[in-house]
Amino acid sequence: MTFTHEPLAQIVPAVRAALQRGEVALDVPDPDLGLGLYAGEAGPAGVHRPWAVWTDLADLLGAHLLTPERLAGGRVRLRLRPRQSGPDPDAAGYGAGGAWSRVDKLEDPVFLYTFVEALRRVDPPPGGRVLALGVNAGRELDALALALPGRVLEVVGVDLDLSALAAASARFPQGTFLQLDVNALPRPELGRFDLVLALSLLQSPGVRQDVLLAALRRHHLTPGGGLILGYPNARYRAGELSYGARMRNFARPDLSLLAADVSAARRGLHGRGFKVFVTGKYEVLVTAIPAGASTPTGLEAVWDVHAQPAASEPVTPQP
Numbered sequence: 311m312t313f314t315h316e317p318l319a320q321i322v323p324a325v326r327a328a329l330q331r332g333e334v335a336l337d338v339p340d341p342d343l344g345l346g347l348y349a350g351e352a353g354p355a356g357v358h359r360p361w362a363v364w365t366d367l368a369d370l371l372g373a374h375l376l377t378p379e380r381l382a383g384g385r386v387r388l389r390l391r392p393r394q395s396g397p398d399p400d401a402a403g404y405g406a407g408g409a410w411s412r413v414d415k416l417e418d419p420v421f422l423y424t425f426v427e428a429l430r431r432v433d434p435p436p437g438g439r440v441l442a443l444g445v446n447a448g449r450e451l452d453a454l455a456l457a458l459p460g461r462v463l464e465v466v467g468v469d470l471d472l473s474a475l476a477a478a479s480a481r482f483p484q485g486t487f488l489q490l491d492v493n494a495l496p497r498p499e500l501g502r503f504d505l506v507l508a509l510s511l512l513q514s515p516g517v518r519q520d521v522l523l524a525a526l527r528r529h530h531l532t533p534g535g536g537l538i539l540g541y542p543n544a545r546y547r548a549g550e551l552s553y554g555a556r557m558r559n560f561a562r563p564d565l566s567l568l569a570a571d572v573s574a575a576r577r578g579l580h581g582r583g584f585k586v587f588v589t590g591k592y593e594v595l596v597t598a599i600p601a602g603a604s605t606p607t608g609l610e611a612v613w614d615v616h617a618q619p620a621a622s623e624p625v626t627p628q629p
């Protein structure tokens with residue numbers, strides 16, 4: 311298929327139909343030649359479209375975008391290969407031997423960047439305590455050292471799955487990992503924490519976000535403590551992240567539940583004395599820090615070659 315001046319509205323149905331029969335090759339204007347143009351503007355070899363248009367189209371139509379080849383005349387050949395359908399990686403649960411253990415969120419650049427930013431925003435003090443709910447194999451804990459280099463923190467992780475907890479213990483031997491249903495919180499013996507993490511947990515079956523957040527606020531946060539809540543906005547498919555939260559039994563994305571849960575968490579925390587930030591892409595992060603705390607600056611400094619610790623003003627304890 312060759313496209314030069316056709317609008318995207320004509321390309322989408324043609325590619326969609328061709329993908330039903332298998333792999334598709336598209337010859338299109340080289341996106342590199344139109345840098346600075348928006349999609350649909352005239353470029354030197356036809357209608358310009360940035361690479362993101364083609365990656366989005368591939369995802370939308372359930373295909374892998376293969377490495378393109380450059381053609382003569384300012385054009386490139388793209389290939390889209392239909393993704394194999396298969397079960398979600400968590401279809402068989404969250405055990406250490408299951409498909410979920412293949413997922414490493416820190417390999418998603420937007421998650422990595424925004425999660426590190428969120429951790430620096432909360433900025434638990436040296437020697438501070440971190441509670442990771444639904445911690446699974448503890449992969450998210452690797453981000454603590456990235457975000458807060460050299461900072462010693464006491465980590466407690468909880469999950470329902472014993473094999474995942476064993477994997478977490480192995481990867482993070484200095485942590486304490488407990489089999490615990492988060493619906494059993496508060497548990498006073500756990501004490502209070504400077505940072506509470508709940509990534510891709512709050513929409514799990516049986517978890518009541520409002521009840522859990524109230525228990526955490528009242529019983530498990532220090533006065534200067536903060537929370538980072540993660541809500542999936544993607545589905546894992548054939549080795550790739552496909553954009554958009556799915557409601558149960560819906561094939562197409564529908565962000566209603568995500569939007570409702572994120573805004574309920576944001577509103578609830580804001581109304582109870584927190585400053586709340588909503589960031590992320592494939593995982594939406596709600597970060598809450600006490601309203602009286604100064605927003606730390608230099609959140610991105612950790613990515614500088616000569617990384618500096620985040621500069622932050624003293625945190626004002628909440629009454």
Ligand SMILES: C[S@@+](CC[C@H](N)C(=O)[O-])C[C@H]1O[C@@H](n2cnc3c(N)ncnc32)[C@H](O)[C@@H]1O
Pocket residue numbers: 400404415443444445446447450468469470471474490491492493508509510511514515516517540
């Ligand atoms: C989707 S995984 C997320 C794992 C990890 N936090 C991440 O973001 O990659 C959800 C985890 O929460 C755990 N979980 C689900 N319901 C739970 C509950 N009621 N109490 C404790 N853990 C729970 C599951 O066992 C699983 O490990």
